[in-house]
Amino acid sequence: MTTSTPLAQPLRSRPQTWLLPLSAALALTACQDNAGGPPAMPPPEVTIVTVKPNDVPLTLEYVGQTAGSREVEVRARVSGILLKRLYVEGRPVKAGDVLYQIDPEQAKAALDQARGALEVEQAKLMRAQQDHARVLPLFAENAVSQKDRDEAVSNFESAQASVLAARARLREAQINLDYTKVTAPISGMTSKEVRSEGSLVSPSGDSSLLTKISQLNPMYVNFSMSDNELLRLRTWQAQGRYVPPEGERYSVELKLSDGSMFSSAGRLNFTDNLIDPTSGTIRSRAEFANPDGALLPGQFVRVYLKGGKLKDTLLVPQRAVLSTQQGKIVFVVNPAGKAEPRPVELGDEVKNEVMITKGLRAGDQVIVDGNIKARPGAPVKVVTPGASAPPAAKPASAAAGA
Structure with a gap:
């Protein structure tokens, strides 16, 4: 008697569910074979x-340093002891203000001496004039000799010259007395004193320097451009690529050390025609109105030269x-x-x-x-700037579960 079991059943009578995964695998393999590899990435x-x-405006940038439009050294013009300083260091002064007082006693004595010498020469001139007035009529009447006449004329002319020389010495003594008061030659900002009160000063050498005064309005800004840059601009200008402003009137702007821009624009007022052989640069200078003293001498700034443009x-x-x-x-x-x-x-x-x-x-x-x-x-x-790519499609498993 034969026992029938499930394993002994013919294959054709069993369910065919095992063929489904195999068919899917074959189909996937066929698709990959037809595609020749993984799908290509889209272009970026x-x-x-x-x-x-x-046409582009061309801005030229340089490093510059401020300086007073007039910077004057105040010096002693006579010798003496410096008695008093009459100004406040670092404060503005006006032209003619007295800055220092030098001991005037020696100059006063020299002035008195010059006055006395002038009076002596004037007395000699008066006597020579009297002799001249008396001798000439006598010589006309042949009452005196030619020698007497020549001496009278010579003494009179010599006395006149001596009086002129004495007057000049008197004027010199008066000038030296006036120089004992050291005054400001210009209006501007004073700097620190170089000689303190009690110092001996003289009109020669370093001992004559007392202080400095800088005129702050207008203010100068000194800067330099390289010879290579100047040559490039001139070449471009000859080729028609660079157009300078009309009349070479460049506008100049300043950036201060804190990054802020100076309130007003300046103008280019000097460009040297010589190249500095030590640095290979050409010195230039701009002028700025500085009524409130915002710019001080010695500041380092950025200089922007504007007005020119590059074509095409x-x-x-x-x-x-x-x-x-x-x-x-x-x-x-x-x-x-x-x-x-x-x-x-x-x-x-x-x-x-x-x-x-x-x-x-x-x-x-x-x-x-x-x-x-x-x-x-x-x-x-x-793509157009700002355009965004469409959202990516959801995975099949996620879509099926949604």
């Missing part, structure tokens, strides 16, 4: 800017430029829609853009955003 999305020539200049955003070991490059989108690297040479920065002096042509489409993801020769997808 980028934004572009089309390069076109523009190509600009790209700064973020479009990449740094490589070979130099600066940008990516452009070629007619085939692929990324193409271009080596470029940069010029000056203009706000958030940079000048391209070599490497691009008008009409080139430069990648601005997404250039990090671009690969040479690989296709890219140009």
Whole structure:
């Protein structure tokens, strides 16, 4: 007797559920074989800017230092003891204000001596004049000799000259007495005293310097430009690429050490025609109105020279430029829609853009955003700036469970 078990049943009479996973696996394998590998990544999305020539204002930047428009050394012009300082250090003074008093006694004595010498010479002149007036009529009557006549004339003329010399010495003594009061030659701001009260001063050497005065309105700003930059500007001007302001009247702006801009613009009032052989630079100077004394001598500032412009200049955003070991490059989108690297040479920065002096042509489409993801020769997808990609589709398992 034969016993029937489930395993002994014919295969055709068992359910065919085991064929379902195998069919799915075969179908998946066939799909992969037909696709030739995993699906390709989509091209990266980028934004572009089309390069076109523009006239760009050119700002030239330098480091400068302020200086008074007039800086005068106050010096002693006579010898003596410095009795008193009559000004407050670091405060403004007006022209003619007395700054120092030098001991005047020696000058007063010299003045009295000069007065006495003048009176003596005047007395001699009076006597010589009397002799001259008496001898000449007698000589006309042949009552005196030619020698007597010549002596009278000579004594009279000599006495006249002696009086003139005595008057000059008197005037000199008076000037020296006046110089014992040291006055301000100009209006401006005083500096620290160099000689204190009680010091012996003289009109020669370093001992004559007492203080300095700087005129702060207007204020000068001295700066220098390199000879290479000047040559470049002149070359561009000859080529028609650079246009200076009318009459070379540049506008000048200042940035102070705290980052703030000075309230008013100045003007360029001097450019040297010689190159300093030690530094290879050309000295220049700008003038600024400084009525409230906001600028002080010796400040370091940033000088911005404005007014000129560059014609037909190509600009790209700064973020479009990449740094490589070979130099600066940008990516452009070629007619085939692929990324193409271009080596470029940069010029000056203009706000958030940079000048391209070599490497691009008008009409080139430069990648601005997404250039990090671009690969040479690989296709890219140009999108509108600010456009966002559509949300990704949910996984099948998540969609089924939703």
